[in-house]
Amino acid sequence: MNTPTKNISRLTALVAVSLLALTGCATAAEPAKTAPAGDSVTIADGWVKATDEDMSAAFGTLTNSGSSDVTVVSAETDVAGMVELHETVENEAGEMIMREIEGGFSIPADGSLLLEPGADHIMLMGLTGPLTAGDEVTVTLTFSDDSTYEFTAPVKDYSGANETYEEGDEHEGMDH
């Protein structure tokens, strides 16, 4: 068993070391230059739902390896006339519906955002043609700092991802 005196001197030493460490941090560190968001983000397991109709969606896991949070504000692709960033929420009637997300997709520093059916996803609307299983779709994401990230994802058959779209003011509502 330690004697009280030993404990006190240990504590003092510990505090002293901590203070030194903090001081060391304060003088040595400089604020790091923030890398462009587009350079810090990658997608894994990306895929796009096959369809003959007018709308589809892209899914996958977006990972932000940077030290600052990033925000995807928009996206575009050659296969769709219009691309929106969507969330899936419960409406007043208790149904799950999808709608444009306010403020875009925020991906925390050193974190991930999962885009999947029934949750956040990239909505592809006004498709230029059918998307067939095995095709590849290239999507470009734009971040709040104007940087971009481009990825290519395969098209896959999938029966789900059929949430009703509830329009904002500018768009017409559609079922799909």
Add this chain to the structure above:
Amino acid sequence: MPSRTEGARSDRSGSTRRQFLLGGAVAGVGAVAAIGADYALNRQDADATTPSPPMNGEETVPFFGTHQAGIDTAAQAHGLFLALDLLDSTDREGLTRLLRILTDDAARLTQGKAALADSEPELATAPARLTITFGFGPRLVARAAASGPAWLAPLPAFSIDRLQPEFSDGDLLLQIAADDPLTVAHAARMLMKDARSFASLRWSQQGFRRAYGTERPGTTMRNLFGQVDGTANPQPGTTEFDGVVWAADGWLAGGTGMVVRRIRMDLDKWDRLDRSGREASVGRTLAKGAPLTGTKESDEPDFDATTAVGFPVIPQFAHMRRARGDDGEKIFRRAYNYDERPVGEGVSESGLIFVSFQADIGRQYTPMQQRLADLDLLNEWTTPIGSAVFAIPPGCGEGGFIGETLLAVTS
């Protein structure tokens, strides 16, 4: 100790004394309990540092490589064989897309990861040595505007055959095998969903061997006749195996040929055969699978040995003697038992999904099968009711796909 009545009336002092006594006792017990807990915690920590052995469900077989997995892989407990026919609308370009998708599914699922767009990702997390092996029938090779080896065609008709189209031929074969049946079911569904736009299911044959953990790995399987089945089999990892199995030419280099024949067993008729008759039908003992002229399963049979009366110990019509050919006729067997719902008044509907891999089916398999069709006592109790031949393409690397060598041929 104060009496109960006394304690009730003068409870404070009484209880104090009782508490003191009990408290001391509790302290004693508490101290022992505390020491015990401390001992247990420390032991737990010690055990936590020695990792527990992994569950077989976590075991994976690598997908990418020179050869496809599922051929030299130790046979898993559950095997499912799916033959698909390409839709007329699937052209060469569609075939490429199909094979890319299925390769990606297989590469993920075999490593215990959900496929893309997998609606039951939790069913992918216990791969249990899952392998998914792809085979190409003659029509698929033609659809790829290429030509295949001469043996890539239905086998010649044998007199013993009673083939049902429902178990024969096919454009694309999927051999899905794992030690866990749920794993196999999920993989099959995922692959079939993704194939739906390109092909339809022609037939499905589901089979089994011993469950993982029932026998020592490497034990030769038994079929539903009760026989040790597969003794004289080349060993994966040997030069003999490599020579027997792997093709060397053209787009098939690194691949092999596959024969899948559904062999129906007449178990009711087998019941009427006594034990010595059963052993004579193959030429091996039932107890250990040893040749009738030997004592151990691994003993070489002596086809010249005769009984005291002068008859051959291993009968002329025994399956093993009839199957034995020269060194140019070796095959690698990887069969599965099947046991389906009985039909009509039958008690069983069982047999063997015979599967063999060999580099040149015409040279290594067909002459032997012809000898067996001509004479093999075992034919009394077996009937081939399905037959299919596939070319097994080589493996691929990451970013590639199974069938890329075939589709590169004319591009």
